[in-house]
Amino acid sequence: MELITIDQExxxxxxxxxxxCPSFVLSMGRTGPEIAAAQSCIACGHCVAICPQAAIDYKKTPLSKQLELADYPQLNAKESELFLRSRRSIRSYLEKAVPREELVKLVNIARFAPTASNSQSISYVIIDDRKILDASVEIVIDKLESDNTLKQRFTHYLNEYHENGVDVILRNAPSLILATADMNFPRGRENSIFSLAYLELYAPTLGLGSCWAGILEVLALDIKSPLLKLFHIPEGRKITGAVMAGYPQYKYKRLVERNPLNVDFYEEI
Known part of the structure; x- marks a missing residue:
């Protein structure tokens, strides 16, 4: 197959x-679109996806691998608002393991999130071994206690952990999903945030809840973190995001309000 093929009929x-085309790869020739700058292609698939006649095929984003949207039911504005606003950070989980096929569904949807220049490049590691999860909690607690600045910042959490036995790091979640990227990849964190946000929005459709493991990230994002070894992160890669997941213990009944919208339109005087 040529890089680009056009069905002239x-x-x-x-x-x-x-x-x-975001990278100006294509130009319009006498008989249709032609390659103008192949080296600039970011394999986004826009050209194939937008064609109303399914007349263009592109080696990097084949027509055969694109999903038809003609019969896709679009959410209306109100449904979309309720869907997005109903997402909550879940910190109380049932003592119930999440089947691995469900966890795979979560990370599979994450890979469809937008990334800078379609760079993607995010891989995922799923930890659902209780011993490893507990070991990671201990490592993070030790770090918080050994660093005076962190100890002061997280005093209340440390008290809850020691005095009341509360897992303030992973909230006893049965699963932890890590995003990872190449050590030298500059967009790893940004791409991971988008990807894991997709994962969080999708989780409730599987009956799951999720929450960013923010305190664990304090240590996990460090390229010299001992968590890299514990989680068997391959050499040359770094952790770029962490989200816990599991079945929620409680169901939220209401939508929470946020601060009032603050927006301005700039108009030249």
């Missing part, structure tokens, strides 16, 4: 593929 030369 289907192509109506509307130019949508050319106009929507």
């Amino acid at each position: 289907k192509c109506i030369q509307c130019g949508a593929c050319v106009k929507e």
